[in-house]
Amino acid sequence: MSEHATPRRRLLACLNNVQFAFGCELVMQKMMPAFVACCNELVARWEDHVGSDEAKEIDVWPEFQNLTGDVISRAAFGSSFSEGRRIFQIQSEQAQNVVKMLNTLYLPGFKFLPMQLNRRVKANAREVESLLKGIIGKREMAMREGSASNDDLLGVLMECNAAETKEAGSTKPIMTMDDIIGELKLFYFAGMDTTAVLLTWTLVALSMHPEWQDRAREEVLHVFGDKDQPDLDGINQLKVVAMVLHEVLRLYPPVIQFDRQTYTEVELGGVRYPPGVILSLPIVFLHHDPDVWGEDADEFRPERFAEGVSKASGSSSSPAFFPFGWGPRVCVGQNFALIEAKMALSRILQRFQFGLSPSYRHAPFPVSTLQPDHGAPIMLKKL
Numbered sequence: 001m002s003e004h005a006t007p008r009r010r011l012l013a014c015l016n017n018v019q020f021a022f023g024c025e026l027v028m029q030k031m032m033p034a035f036v037a038c039c040n041e042l043v044a045r046w047e048d049h050v051g052s053d054e055a056k057e058i059d060v061w062p063e064f065q066n067l068t069g070d071v072i073s074r075a076a077f078g079s080s081f082s083e084g085r086r087i088f089q090i091q092s093e094q095a096q097n098v099v100k101m102l103n104t105l106y107l108p109g110f111k112f113l114p115m116q117l118n119r120r121v122k123a124n125a126r127e128v129e130s131l132l133k134g135i136i137g138k139r140e141m142a143m144r145e146g147s148a149s150n151d152d153l154l155g156v157l158m159e160c161n162a163a164e165t166k167e168a169g170s171t172k173p174i175m176t177m178d179d180i181i182g183e184l185k186l187f188y189f190a191g192m193d194t195t196a197v198l199l200t201w202t203l204v205a206l207s208m209h210p211e212w213q214d215r216a217r218e219e220v221l222h223v224f225g226d227k228d229q230p231d232l233d234g235i236n237q238l239k240v241v242a243m244v245l246h247e248v249l250r251l252y253p254p255v256i257q258f259d260r261q262t263y264t265e266v267e268l269g270g271v272r273y274p275p276g277v278i279l280s281l282p283i284v285f286l287h288h289d290p291d292v293w294g295e296d297a298d299e300f301r302p303e304r305f306a307e308g309v310s311k312a313s314g315s316s317s318s319p320a321f322f323p324f325g326w327g328p329r330v331c332v333g334q335n336f337a338l339i340e341a342k343m344a345l346s347r348i349l350q351r352f353q354f355g356l357s358p359s360y361r362h363a364p365f366p367v368s369t370l371q372p373d374h375g376a377p378i379m380l381k382k383l
């Protein structure tokens, strides 16, 4: 990296290292126990819930939010998991508080008034910061003593930060404590509900299409049998499950659009845009475009992805499948999310048969992600 690199560019380099880490088989191998533990806890809880009854209803949407929150906590903080879990609970509450704030009448300066909600938001923010500072402080000390592990996200970030700081010949760390706290908070927001909605819509789709549920289960049982610790090798062999997840990501992209801002004058589709123009990429519309996907664009047909993502959109020459964004700012957690989803789905398919509850109402609704507006009540039956 050039010596003229700005702190922001170096910070991005750290983030790219995280992307590399999540793409790296060795790091993902180290995170597998966290995934297995959380998925097995979920399956055990569902088994208790169903008991010996014929079939029992469960709203899988909050269940998957808990699962993905737990996974992020464990993957991000390793042994400091319990403090991580508390941070996840507060962050979830903060997200609801933000929605409440957005739903109140906006008055300038409102957020500075000592209202109950404002006080709660500030107290939560202080608690998260202090918990994160505690965890980071402990890890810094362990790094100095040479006893820190780098098999969690915090370890990867701190190790990259130390290496980048050394390379820059700087006496001050490239990423400050506040930067690291900001990145960790971002990982909760970016990685929790996105993966939870992916899993939720997958269970809904497989309930609506039992033939695909059977095919996916057949594959999982073929690869893992009744093994309760699915491994990365097996996860990488799951072709039908991957096709199903891609088709769900196409029909119900968790992030329905993302924006880009021009920083120089650019020409796009014959139109010249000056710097500073915000362009929105409507992922959800592209994913449902019949010109790209064919007349059955709105139908659930995982076989589109049988020959991989690039061949799925037929004759279209431009990329039309963007669930994780595109380009240098593509989602750093896509590998993480897909492994997590495959693992959870494998464990569920091994143990349960499922279908929609009569109380289910299909209402995908964009909040921050494309969420089920009335939850996702599913009937579960032990196999």
Ligand code: HEM
Binding pocket: 015, 186, 187, 190, 191, 192, 194, 195, 198, 253, 254, 255, 258, 259, 322, 323, 324, 325, 326, 327, 328, 329, 330, 331, 332, 333, 334, 336, 337
């Ligand atoms: C199904 C699950 C997920 C979906 C659909 C998803 C989607 C996205 C999208 C569309 C973006 C914006 C990309 C762009 O602007 O080009 C993004 C960014 C990001 N995602 Fe994900 N994401 C998922 C899971 C995760 C997970 C599990 C993590 C963390 C463990 C994560 C961390 C991030 C981060 C940190 C960014 C910002 C990257 C940057 O600004 O450079 N995501 N994600």
